[in-house]
Amino acid sequence: MQLVMDRISKRVGAQTWLYDMDMALHSGAVTVLLGATQAGKTSLMRIMAGLDAPTEGRVRVDGVDVTGMPVRERNVAMVYQQFINYPSMTVADNIASPLKLRGEKNVQERVRALAERLHIDMFLARHPAELSGGQQQRVALARALAKGAPLMLLDEPLVNLDYKLREELRDELTQLFAAGDSTVVYATTEPGEALLLGGYTAVLHEGELLQYGPTAEVFHTPSSLRVARAFSDPPMNLLPAEAVEQGVRVASRELLALPQPLPAGAAGGLTVGVRASALRLVSRPGDVAVPGKVELAEIAGSDTFVHAETPWGGMVAQFTGVHDFALGAAITLHLQPGDVYVFGADGALLRAPARRGGR
Incomplete structure (x- = not known):
């Protein structure tokens, strides 16, 4: 399906x-x-669906x-944060309902395969009321996939799930989307989810479309400060510069000292952006050293996030692995x-780091 929105607005x-x-799309x-x-994601999806x-x-x-054209006249599947299932049907019948409407063969095999991928195969004989909220959401997702x-429009479909299951299902969904023929629109507040799903990303902010393009391109080359803030987790370090x-x-x-000069006329209140992952503990040739003091150290998964106060201002660094930092300890960040990214006084991108290895 080729879906085009031509100068649409909603008041x-x-x-x-x-x-x-x-x-x-x-x-x-x-x-x-x-x-x-409230960036406008759900409003945009409702227009896409015909709601x-x-x-x-x-x-x-x-x-x-x-x-x-009303949604009932369009062939669209949609899953909301607020899951919707048929309460009188079992989980198996909920998932099978669109397959039976199409007269598909091997319905039971298809149902079980989808249920296994979404980790709900043990609940096929139950009714939705007997399931947790996260389990019911997976039933709604399986029916949409069926x-x-x-x-296919998915409005933050994993938001009600616990962290571990969310990580597992992201991988499963990426494979399911790649194997299917559907045009998929997936709304999320999480930059990491966008990077995992790949494809294309549209960055929205308070009803404005800030940038749209291949996900890797938008991430590595944010067109403005607002895009850089939205598409960075942890938040990009933004520092005043001239x-x-x-x-x-x-x-x-x-x-x-930048590898290439800034565009002619770049002046005024610039902003330098530094991703947390660009900061290191070990120096390399050509690095600039930034001394600081540890204000907070957090371990999340296999990464350690350090908040440090530096002469440049507060900065966050992301280090691979589990590290032990004492509060108040001296630390030197290398960059x-x-x-670095450089943004102009109007917030527009002036330079971005060169991408390495095509990533």
């Missing part, structure tokens, strides 16, 4: 929920809608104008000048 009373935007691929709560009509603009499917609709002949000076202190 409700005096409020603008979606500002004027264009978006053409890539057929058979995953598009992630990334943004904080709402845009105030202005047109929605086209395979070149046909479907603006205002429908095999050309357009342009000098050799590069940029950070916080009126340290000179970062390659070429690994």
